[in-house]
Amino acid sequence: MNPRSRQGLQCPIPKSDYKNVLLAHGGGGKLTKQLIDQMFFPSFENVFLRQGHDGSILPAIEGKLAMTTDSFVVDPIFFPGGDIGELAVNGTVNDLTCCGAEALYISLAFILEEGFLLDDLWKIVQSIALSAAHAGIKIVTGDTKVVEKGKGDKIYINTTGIGRILPGLDIAPQHCRDGDAVIINGTIGDHGMAILTEREGLTFESTIESDTAALNHMMLDVFRKKPGIHVVRDPTRGGVASALNEICLSSGTGIRLIEERLPINDGVRGACEVMGLDPLYVANEGKVLVILPENEADEVLSIMRAHQVGSQSRIIGRVNGKHPGILHMQTTIGSTRIVDMISGEQLPRIC
Amino acid sequence: MLKHLDEYRDKKLVEKLVRSIESTLTRAWTIMEICGGQTHAIMRYNLLELLPEKISLIHGPGCPVCVTPIELIDQAVELGKQTDVILVSFGDMMRVPGSQEDLLSVKALGGEVKMVYAPLDALEIAEKNPEKEVVFFGVGFETTAPAVALAVKQAQTRGLENFSVLVSHVLVPPAIKALLDDNQNRIDGFLAAGHVCTVMGTAEYLSLAASYQIPIVVTGFEPVDILLGIQKCIAMLEQDRTGVENAYPRSVKPEGNPAARKLLNEVFTPVDRRWRGIGSIPRSGLKFSEVYQKYDASARFTLAHAEADEPEICLAGEILTGRKKPPDCPAFGSPCTPDHPLGAPMVSSEGACAAYYRYHKTDPS
Numbered sequence: 001m002n003p004r005s006r007q008g009l010q011c012p013i014p015k016s017d018y019k020n021v022l023l024a025h026g027g028g029g030k031l032t033k034q035l036i037d038q039m040f041f042p043s044f045e046n047v048f049l050r051q052g053h054d055g056s057i058l059p060a061i062e063g064k065l066a067m068t069t070d071s072f073v074v075d076p077i078f079f080p081g082g083d084i085g086e087l088a089v090n091g092t093v094n095d096l097t098c099c100g101a102e103a104l105y106i107s108l109a110f111i112l113e114e115g116f117l118l119d120d121l122w123k124i125v126q127s128i129a130l131s132a133a134h135a136g137i138k139i140v141t142g143d144t145k146v147v148e149k150g151k152g153d154k155i156y157i158n159t160t161g162i163g164r165i166l167p168g169l170d171i172a173p174q175h176c177r178d179g180d181a182v183i184i185n186g187t188i189g190d191h192g193m194a195i196l197t198e199r200e201g202l203t204f205e206s207t208i209e210s211d212t213a214a215l216n217h218m219m220l221d222v223f224r225k226k227p228g229i230h231v232v233r234d235p236t237r238g239g240v241a242s243a244l245n246e247i248c249l250s251s252g253t254g255i256r257l258i259e260e261r262l263p264i265n266d267g268v269r270g271a272c273e274v275m276g277l278d279p280l281y282v283a284n285e286g287k288v289l290v291i292l293p294e295n296e297a298d299e300v301l302s303i304m305r306a307h308q309v310g311s312q313s314r315i316i317g318r319v320n321g322k323h324p325g326i327l328h329m330q331t332t333i334g335s336t337r338i339v340d341m342i343s344g345e346q347l348p349r350i351c
Numbered sequence: 352m353l354k355h356l357d358e359y360r361d362k363k364l365v366e367k368l369v370r371s372i373e374s375t376l377t378r379a380w381t382i383m384e385i386c387g388g389q390t391h392a393i394m395r396y397n398l399l400e401l402l403p404e405k406i407s408l409i410h411g412p413g414c415p416v417c418v419t420p421i422e423l424i425d426q427a428v429e430l431g432k433q434t435d436v437i438l439v440s441f442g443d444m445m446r447v448p449g450s451q452e453d454l455l456s457v458k459a460l461g462g463e464v465k466m467v468y469a470p471l472d473a474l475e476i477a478e479k480n481p482e483k484e485v486v487f488f489g490v491g492f493e494t495t496a497p498a499v500a501l502a503v504k505q506a507q508t509r510g511l512e513n514f515s516v517l518v519s520h521v522l523v524p525p526a527i528k529a530l531l532d533d534n535q536n537r538i539d540g541f542l543a544a545g546h547v548c549t550v551m552g553t554a555e556y557l558s559l560a561a562s563y564q565i566p567i568v569v570t571g572f573e574p575v576d577i578l579l580g581i582q583k584c585i586a587m588l589e590q591d592r593t594g595v596e597n598a599y600p601r602s603v604k605p606e607g608n609p610a611a612r613k614l615l616n617e618v619f620t621p622v623d624r625r626w627r628g629i630g631s632i633p634r635s636g637l638k639f640s641e642v643y644q645k646y647d648a649s650a651r652f653t654l655a656h657a658e659a660d661e662p663e664i665c666l667a668g669e670i671l672t673g674r675k676k677p678p679d680c681p682a683f684g685s686p687c688t689p690d691h692p693l694g695a696p697m698v699s700s701e702g703a704c705a706a707y708y709r710y711h712k713t714d715p716s
Binding site for chain 1: 353356360361362365366394395396397398400401468574688689690700708709710711712
């Protein structure tokens, strides 16, 4: 969690007659209006939101647009390093960023479970407001529905994001070329293991924190200074292995990872060892994979490292035409193996 | 812990061991690693790429998920579907195909199937759900059986009447004996499973090695451990020595873990058991001893006991006994993949087929 969000949580919740979400909060009547007027409008303040239409009327945008949608159902909703609200904003911003777009607008649709604590909703709304402000994206429209107790799980958030593609960029997996460098901006598996250890009540020497972060400022800096990069992808669900496998499959090129170059926090490594999981397949929420010509790698690395979210950026592998379509890895002991697309979820081992 | 682990994944040590193995080797040898965890590590680190071609590693039946008979999976599925039952299982078992479906499908259709990391977690579930019968699917070798034994003892102490276990525990030494009794076997030496020996000690292996005049090396699970096991085994073979050597002394003591063994002996008793793909092996499984019989789910519930058919094309039996390697199977890779496994060795993370497919797709050597 970034320091801004911590300050945000100190804002007091507006007074309400109820402590919990009622079905009527999603009914479109007085309670819905109260929620919008007291909670959403003041927190997400902007001219588009205040238009009062059924939707939002946005100004003309020059150039190509990027649009993305995502749903957030994480359990627990508050976890070390962040919460579902921060995750929703950062996740949407990062998807737009990976298209080569400047993130401009976001919609928010809440599906709340009857009985959900309004206090918790307030915390999440504050977190959303701060994350959106930090990323520079405007929340322009939204919706709230309430489902009966037991028909949902506290809170689900759906978002849609719109961004403007930066001129001169052409990012696509097919642009991978033999010899390209593969960069990541920091440690892998933090988000997935933060959620898993929290959910299972497992404690290790130090708490594993989610890496949730908006990557747009760092990547816009890269896009503007080095528009010739080939591929950008955020390794969220399925982790680095799945994201790179998808790139290998759609580009038809191979990628060779170097195991000892993979940045992994000790906490994540330890938890993965204990639970029989491979950090390469564990979700990230503040990481980006950048594939670019080798001769531009040093400059891009220094641009990325100048940003807090990229301070640990490094090369973890190279595009390698010898094994078309296959992600493979030089192991720590010098041998080679495939890093396959995972089948379903990683399941913990018996022994 | 990590620094400790890194020592056993050290490139220089690996190279040194490989050189040492190469220098001793005068002819071809076939070594079987018993444990699926070792198979997995061999594939993950692709030790076959580093080892001399004269050494053939074949993969044993030490994957508890793989050898659990299909009818027991069917029984677990049946229990998972019952509205008054919560079926609790280790994660590995969730995707293992029964004759019709797996536990994940049962869960998707509303069956109460929960995944835990330790058998004691199942007791917590039983305590919190007194109106339900909580059945733990007890799968594993001598390594996991003591934890199940402990859970049952605690259930007794806590007076938990709604807890029982569907027992599918199996024992390693009878399986080694069955492999060696097959005169088609081509095993020159064994790497025994370090974790099993950590619990059971080495006594049973001494008598096996003496009866069958074969070297057995107790071996760990990291690349350096496995190469050390192979080095010792090759040295014994080249010097025409038999017996048991310990290449995993940081974990295994000759006497094992007496407390865990006592627990096992108190709660369980050996029984003939069918191994998936292999068939029945005398006294190779565990059942509850008389005092603890009331915790036996197969006695508490009326369950079908029909032996189910395996897909004909699947060579699981020959894979699990080391007679064939996964790429030798006509179904390997197509149609049998981790997404559509025809047999358990393709679904479990410790199954030989899954290890080959995941890390190499084809024969890595």
